Amino acid sequence: MSRRKQAKKRLILPDPVYNSLLVSLVINRILKDGKKTLAQTIFYRCLEEIKDITGEPPIEIFHKAIKNITPTVEVKAKRIGGSTYQVPKDVNLDRGTTLAIRWLVTSARARPGRGFTSKLANEIVDASKSTGNAVRKREEVQRMAEANQAFSRFKV
Numbered sequence: 001m002s003r004r005k006q007a008k009k010r011l012i013l014p015d016p017v018y019n020s021l022l023v024s025l026v027i028n029r030i031l032k033d034g035k036k037t038l039a040q041t042i043f044y045r046c047l048e049e050i051k052d053i054t055g056e057p058p059i060e061i062f063h064k065a066i067k068n069i070t071p072t073v074e075v076k077a078k079r080i081g082g083s084t085y086q087v088p089k090d091v092n093l094d095r096g097t098t099l100a101i102r103w104l105v106t107s108a109r110a111r112p113g114r115g116f117t118s119k120l121a122n123e124i125v126d127a128s129k130s131t132g133n134a135v136r137k138r139e140e141v142q143r144m145a146e147a148n149q150a151f152s153r154f155k156v
Contacts (some may be wrong), residue, residue, distance in 0.1 A: 012024055012025065012028070015027060015040070017044060018059055020059070022062075022063065022066060022097070022101075023043065023059075023062070025097070025098075025101055026043060026101050026104070026105070027039045027040050027043050029101050029102065029105045030042055030043060030105060030116075030120075042116055042117050042120070043120070045117045046117050046118075046120045046121045046124070047059065047062065047121075049117060049118060049121040050062070050121050050124060050125060053121065053122075053125055054125060061124065061125065061128045062124055062128075064128040065104070065124045065125075065127035065128040065134075066097065066100050066101070066104070066127075068127050068128065068130050068135055068138075069099075069100035069103055069104055069127050069134045069135055069137075069138050070091075070096040070097055070099070070100040070138070071091050071096055071099055071100070071138050071141050071142060072090065072091055072096070072142070073088050073089065073090055073091060073141075073142060073145040074088070074089055074091050074099075074141055074145060075087065075088055075089070075141070075144050075145050075148055076089050078151075078154050080154055085148070085151040085154055086144065086148045086151065087148065087151050087152065087154045087155075088145035088146075088148055088149060088151070088152050089145075100134070100138075103133075103134040103137045103138065104120075104123060104124070104127060104134045105120070107123055107132065107133035107134040107137065108120040108122075108123040108124075108134075110133065111123060111133075
């Protein structure tokens with residue numbers, strides 16, 4: 001890791017259909033082998049499936065799901081005097097949304113069944129209802145931070 005400069009933040013363009021930066025970030029996370037049009041097709045079909053399942057606007061359900069998954073605190077390992085402590089740390093807004101998107105896509109991939117579109121749609125619907133594996137992951141991280149609150153005096 002370089003100690004000279006901070007990495008420059010890359011400009012990410014919003015997606016063409018919903019004009020949303022968050023949708024663009026999810027499409028980039030779904031992306032495999034550089035096939036962006038396939039990732040876009042998967043995500044837009046997923047939103048259509050969400051509309052069929054719930055009957056509500058899918059973009060609102062998607063935003064609600066991301067909000068439910070986004071963590072507020074996390075733990076970071078800090079080595080002090082030969083022993084390693086898990087120190088709780090507040091999560092920056094950008095990092096929180098990145099973690100939420102990562103957990104959403106990985107838990108959708110781990111779901112049983114066929115077709116990534118339906119798995120992602122079901123995971124988003126579950127996350128909007130505050131259930132599902134992605135929300136469980138967020139709660140686990142929050143619980144870990146609460147358990148290690150005693151080590152919060154060690155600043156990361």
